[in-house]
Amino acid sequence: RKEVEQDPGPFNVPEGATVAFNCTYSNSASQSFFWYRQDCRKEPKLLMSVYSSGNEDGRFTAQLNRASQYISLLIRDSKLSDSATYLCVVNGAGGFKTIFGAGTRLFVKA
Amino acid sequence: SQTIHQWPATLVQPVGSPLSLECTVEGTSNPNLYWYRQAAGRGLQLLFYSVGIGQISSEVPQNLSASRPQDRQFILSSKKLLLSDSGFYLCAWSDQGNGELFFGEGSRLTVL
Numbered sequence: 001r002k003e004v005e006q007d008p009g010p011f012n013v014p015e016g017a018t019v020a021f022n023c024t025y026s027n028s029a030s031q032s033f034f035w036y037r038q039d040c041r042k043e044p045k046l047l048m049s050v051y052s053s054g055n056e057d058g059r060f061t062a063q064l065n066r067a068s069q070y071i072s073l074l075i076r077d078s079k080l081s082d083s084a085t086y087l088c089v090v091n092g093a094g095g096f097k098t099i100f101g102a103g104t105r106l107f108v109k110a
Numbered sequence: 111s112q113t114i115h116q117w118p119a120t121l122v123q124p125v126g127s128p129l130s131l132e133c134t135v136e137g138t139s140n141p142n143l144y145w146y147r148q149a150a151g152r153g154l155q156l157l158f159y160s161v162g163i164g165q166i167s168s169e170v171p172q173n174l175s176a177s178r179p180q181d182r183q184f185i186l187s188s189k190k191l192l193l194s195d196s197g198f199y200l201c202a203w204s205d206q207g208n209g210e211l212f213f214g215e216g217s218r219l220t221v222l
Binding site: 032034036041043044045046097098102103 | 169211
């Protein structure tokens with residue numbers, strides 16, 4: 001079993017749609033959780049951290065369920081510029097050994 | 111502010127040739143440092159991480175090695191490249207205990 005697993009995608013959605021990505025992790029001792037965005041042929045960049053209480057940043061909402069070892073990302077009112085690969089990221093105590101999921105590709109079309 | 115820089119950005123190397131990719135971080139002390147590889151259309155694979163000078167942890171057995179000769183310098187090397195070493199190599203740093211990663215611009219390696 002992979003340490004971090006994501007929806008395989010790709011997701012093809014029209015502008016204005018709401019889309020949700022899921023991610024599961026295998027290590028129950030994991031401490032920190034993030035969503036990163038990666039544009040084609042570029043380095044990943046932090047989109048948002050994920051907290052147990054859930055957190056929102058504009059059109060983006062991230063949630064963590066520690067009991068189920070599950071992370072989600074919701075994007076509302078999708079924009080063309082949201083087209084990218086979204087990476088689920090998990091790491092252990094002390095920030096060591098950060099593990100990335102394989103990513104989910106999103107295509108937003110006009 | 112902190113910055114991370116890695117080079118070269120692009121290189122094409124023949125099979126069996128050596129490799130050296132370098133990464134430096136500025137504006138922070140004692141960072142965790144990482145090397146990742148991303149094959150075409152694939153996810154990021156953690157290759158090495160370091161929590162201090164001379165301390166290297168290897169995640170995947172392969173013909174690559176890493177060194178950290180200075181606090182903010184991380185080097186990825188190979189003595190003999192394989193075709194399967196082609197990919198997008200990313201250096202990253204994080205603060206101790208935080209976990210958020212900051213990536214360099216990446217080095218795209220093609221082995222022919």
